Structure formats: structure tokens, C-alpha cells
Amino acid sequence: MSATDTQLDRRWEQLHVWGPWALLGIGVVLATGAAELIEGPAEWQAAGVLVAAAIGLQLWWHVTRSRRAGRGRIPSRAGTVYYGVRWALAFGLTWINPFFAFYAAAGYMDADELIPGLWRRLGLFASAVTVAAAQAGGMPFDGVQWAAFGVLLAVNFGLQAVVAHLSEQGEQRSHERAETIDALQQALDENAALHAQLLVQAREAGVADERRRLAAEIHDTIAQGLTGIIAQLQVVANTPDERAAREHVARAMDLARHSLGEARRSVHNLAPVALEHDGLPQALQNTVADWGERTGIRAEFTLTGAAAPLHDEVSATLLRIAQEALSNASRHARAARLGVTLTFLGDEVILDIRDDGVGFDPLALPPRTRAGGFGLDGMRARAERIAGSLTVETEPGHGTALSARVPLVRHDQ
Known part of the structure; x- marks a missing residue:
């Protein structure tokens, strides 16, 4: 008041x-x-x-x-x-x-x-x-006064009744305004509590999302590098050819250096080492070539459309998807050929990865993979994080085609 x-x-x-x-x-x-x-x-x-x-x-x-x-x-x-x-x-x-x-x-x-x-x-x-x-x-009263009294009574009471009615309406409006103010104050208090609750939930969701992202980064970099090193060392342990053994040891050392660089990069800003000096097309080409040399599978990289400098998050996401797809192919596809295509199309960037391997039945995947592991669902989560999508076409005996479509966000945007 x-x-x-x-x-x-x-x-x-x-x-x-x-x-x-x-x-x-x-x-x-x-x-x-x-x-x-x-x-x-x-x-x-x-x-x-x-x-x-x-x-x-x-x-x-x-x-x-x-x-x-x-x-x-x-x-x-x-x-x-x-x-x-x-x-x-x-x-x-x-x-x-x-x-x-x-x-x-x-x-x-x-x-x-x-x-x-x-x-x-x-x-x-x-x-x-x-x-x-x-x-x-x-x-x-006498006779004339009675008539005057009647008129005056009507005027007096009429005026007072009107004033009383207006006063009651004013009181009612004041009461309603007070109730409205109380209701608004209650709503403001509830909104403040809800806002605080939403902030806590958003903070918790952000922490959980960051944990998932870190887990995916470790899986896509360090874990894959260690898997490659183990594979190279297993070949060394099983081959009597000293020259071949030295070649596989050299590859294992290269993978160890690469994984160490990825680990250091993850600690700093989680950007892939391959993108430190090269754009996405060159990084993909190098990654596909190294993967083909390491696995002995014929791998090709193709660039279509006019390449544009992409935002760091877009480049990192597509490279991580490609690395995960290549890792899956080396472990499960048993393919003879694999192709990676990067397409700049209007306001989209499309990454296609195809192999002629054994394929699989998506419905027959292990529950962890279907419900949030670091395979297809991990790649799909990466794409969706930057407003993109991931589709997979495969069936047993007919290879696998994977396509990630994300918005073309330039480096300076």
C-alpha cells in the first residue's frame, strides 16, 4: 500500500x-x-x-x-x-x-x-x-408535507442507494484486485521455485551430456587406438618374419603416438588431432588412407561439391562418425572394399560410408548397442547434437551404407 x-x-x-x-x-x-x-x-x-x-x-x-x-x-x-x-x-x-x-x-x-x-x-x-x-x-406532517416528504424520501434514499451500490462495487473490485495480486504473487513464487528446479535439472542434464560426450571421445580415440595397437602386436607375436614384425611394430608405435596426441587433445578441447592443421576433407582422406593401409582393405575417399570451411564442431562430429564407422567395419564387416564420400550440398554436409561386407540385421544388435552404446546410437547422438541425422541401410550379406546429414555451418558463423 x-x-x-x-x-x-x-x-x-x-x-x-x-x-x-x-x-x-x-x-x-x-x-x-x-x-x-x-x-x-x-x-x-x-x-x-x-x-x-x-x-x-x-x-x-x-x-x-x-x-x-x-x-x-x-x-x-x-x-x-x-x-x-x-x-x-x-x-x-x-x-x-x-x-x-x-x-x-x-x-x-x-x-x-x-x-x-x-x-x-x-x-x-x-x-x-x-x-x-x-x-x-x-x-x-399536514397534508402538503406528506407529499413533499414522499418526494424527498425517494430522492434521499435513491441517491444513497446509488452511492452505496457504487461503493460496494468499488469494494468488490478492490477485493478482486487483492485476490488477483495474491494469486500473481503465488504464481511468481511457484515460477521462481520451478525456475530453480529447471536450473538444477538443466545443470544435471548438462553434466550427464558432457559425461556421455567424454565417454564417446575416449571410445573414438584412445580406445580405438589401443585396439589397433593390440591388433598390430598380435600379428608381431604370430609372425616368424622379422621384417614383417618390424613393420607391424612401427605401425603400433604410430598408433600409440596418434592415440597419445588424441588424449592430449581431448584434455585440452576435445578437437581431433587430425583437424589441427587440416580441414575436414583432408583429415578424412588421411584417416581413410591410414585405415586402409592398416587393415589391408581397399578404401577410397571422394569429395563432391564445393568444399567450405566448416565450424569446428561440425568437422569434429563428422570425423568422429567416420572414425567410428571405420572401426566398426574393421571389426565386423569383413569387407573387401569401403568407400567414404563427403558431399557439400547447398546448406547441408553429407557423409556417406559404404562397404561390401557381410552386413547385419539392425534388430539383432546387442541390447547395449541398440540402447545407447558407442556404436550406431553413439554416432546418431553425435549427429543429432548438431541438429543432424544418421541413417543406416543394411541387411545380412549385402553390406552396409551409413549416411550422416548435418547443417552446413561455416567456420566464421
């Missing part, structure tokens, strides 16, 4: 507390000035008793109101009793002298605070009766 609203509420509270006192005082002063309207000593005595009773009533209500200060301006049984007794005293005083109708007019300003629900209209009507009677010339 703003300072202006607080000040306005304080002034309205003061009006409700001191307004009846002021109106009673005005009535007493004016009635005394128009003493000729009071006919005899009996009426003077009655007026004195009623004024004293009104003062006593105001004192009682002042104390009662102070005790109820913490409850706000809410209608109550005590307030209804106070309003009714005050009206009766004001009606009696106005009968004696019409100027006491000022005291009766106090009912117009605090009926909403004192009387609950529909009874509020009855309270306003009672106050309007007293005020209209004074405006018509005072009670009792």
Missing part, C-alpha cells in the same frame, strides 16, 4: 470516528439557535435527555471501536446495535427540532461499516426517513 493510500485510509477513519460527534454538535447548535421550534419545557427536557443519551452512546461506541481496531472496518452485531440506537435517538431529536437531522445524516456515511449485507439498505432507508422528514418541514 502506498503512502497516499495509507493517508487516505487514516483520514477516512478519522471521519468515521469524529463525524457523528461533529454532526451532533451542529444539530445542537442550530437547534438552540432555532429555539422557537421547541414548544415547551417538556420538549426541552426531552431534547436534553436525548442529547445526553446520544453523547453517552458515542462515548460507548468510541471505546468499543477502539477495542475492535485490529479487526478493520467490518460490520458486526455491536455496530448494528449502535446504528439502530443512534437512529432512534436522532429520530426523536428531529421530531423535537428538524435541525437535529444533521445527526441523523451520520447514518449515510458509516452504514457500510456498521451494518452487514442487505440490512445496510434498510439502515440507509431509515436515515433517509429522518432526513427527508426534516427537509419537509419537521414532524408531524
Whole structure:
């Protein structure tokens, strides 16, 4: 609540507390000035008793109101009793002298605070009766005064009913606004909690994704290099030809150096060593040539379209997919020929890897491979990470064709 609203509420509270006192005082002063309207000593005595009773009533209500200060301006049984007794005293005083109708007019300003629900209209009507009677010339009435009283009563009560209706609508809107603010605050609190929860989940998902990426990098680099070294050393152990053994040992040493470079690169930024000095086409060509020489399988690399410098992440992803596909082919395909094609096509880059090996049934793969290992699903996850896709066409006895399609994102973008 703003300072202006607080000040306005304080002034309205003061009006409700001191307004009846002021109106009673005005009535007493004016009635005394128009003493000729009071006919005899009996009426003077009655007026004195009623004024004293009104003062006593105001004192009682002042104390009662102070005790109820913490409850706000809410209608109550005590307030209804106070309003009714005050009206009766004001009606009696106005009968004696019409100027006491000022005291009766106090009912117009605090009926909403004192009387609950529909009874509020009855309270306003009672106050309007007293005020209209004074405006018509005072009670009792003659024939002409009755007509004036009827018109004045209708005008007084009509105006007060309209004002009361507008005030109730304003209170309802204020209540609805307060409920809306509370609901919005609750929604903001819930959104803040949800935002914090989403941040935690995003952080956990990022950690899990980074772990999967690191695992894939290790599998595609160090693990594959160690597998190649083991294969070369197994040949050395099984061959009596010293010259051939030295050749396989040299290959094992080259693979060890390459794997060491990949390990160091993985520690720094996970970019493949093959891309350190060459673009993707040259890196793929070197990788295919080295793989063919190591495995003895006829392997060819083909570049189609106008090559463009690719973003590091795109180049690394396609190279890792090619390395994994070549590793799978050397272990499982038993192929005589293998071809790798890199195609720059519009806003896409396509990597195709084909072999004439034994093929396989995708549905017959081991559960680990189908459900997130480092084979086909690992390659597919790499492609999808950069908004690409991976498709595989194969069947037993008819080789395998693998195609990775990713967006062409240039190095300077």
C-alpha cells in the first residue's frame, strides 16, 4: 500500500470516528439557535435527555471501536446495535427540532461499516426517513408535507442507494484486485521455485551430456587406438618374419603416438588431432588412407561439391562418425572394399560410408548397442547434437551404407 493510500485510509477513519460527534454538535447548535421550534419545557427536557443519551452512546461506541481496531472496518452485531440506537435517538431529536437531522445524516456515511449485507439498505432507508422528514418541514406532517416528504424520501434514499451500490462495487473490485495480486504473487513464487528446479535439472542434464560426450571421445580415440595397437602386436607375436614384425611394430608405435596426441587433445578441447592443421576433407582422406593401409582393405575417399570451411564442431562430429564407422567395419564387416564420400550440398554436409561386407540385421544388435552404446546410437547422438541425422541401410550379406546429414555451418558463423 502506498503512502497516499495509507493517508487516505487514516483520514477516512478519522471521519468515521469524529463525524457523528461533529454532526451532533451542529444539530445542537442550530437547534438552540432555532429555539422557537421547541414548544415547551417538556420538549426541552426531552431534547436534553436525548442529547445526553446520544453523547453517552458515542462515548460507548468510541471505546468499543477502539477495542475492535485490529479487526478493520467490518460490520458486526455491536455496530448494528449502535446504528439502530443512534437512529432512534436522532429520530426523536428531529421530531423535537428538524435541525437535529444533521445527526441523523451520520447514518449515510458509516452504514457500510456498521451494518452487514442487505440490512445496510434498510439502515440507509431509515436515515433517509429522518432526513427527508426534516427537509419537509419537521414532524408531524399536514397534508402538503406528506407529499413533499414522499418526494424527498425517494430522492434521499435513491441517491444513497446509488452511492452505496457504487461503493460496494468499488469494494468488490478492490477485493478482486487483492485476490488477483495474491494469486500473481503465488504464481511468481511457484515460477521462481520451478525456475530453480529447471536450473538444477538443466545443470544435471548438462553434466550427464558432457559425461556421455567424454565417454564417446575416449571410445573414438584412445580406445580405438589401443585396439589397433593390440591388433598390430598380435600379428608381431604370430609372425616368424622379422621384417614383417618390424613393420607391424612401427605401425603400433604410430598408433600409440596418434592415440597419445588424441588424449592430449581431448584434455585440452576435445578437437581431433587430425583437424589441427587440416580441414575436414583432408583429415578424412588421411584417416581413410591410414585405415586402409592398416587393415589391408581397399578404401577410397571422394569429395563432391564445393568444399567450405566448416565450424569446428561440425568437422569434429563428422570425423568422429567416420572414425567410428571405420572401426566398426574393421571389426565386423569383413569387407573387401569401403568407400567414404563427403558431399557439400547447398546448406547441408553429407557423409556417406559404404562397404561390401557381410552386413547385419539392425534388430539383432546387442541390447547395449541398440540402447545407447558407442556404436550406431553413439554416432546418431553425435549427429543429432548438431541438429543432424544418421541413417543406416543394411541387411545380412549385402553390406552396409551409413549416411550422416548435418547443417552446413561455416567456420566464421
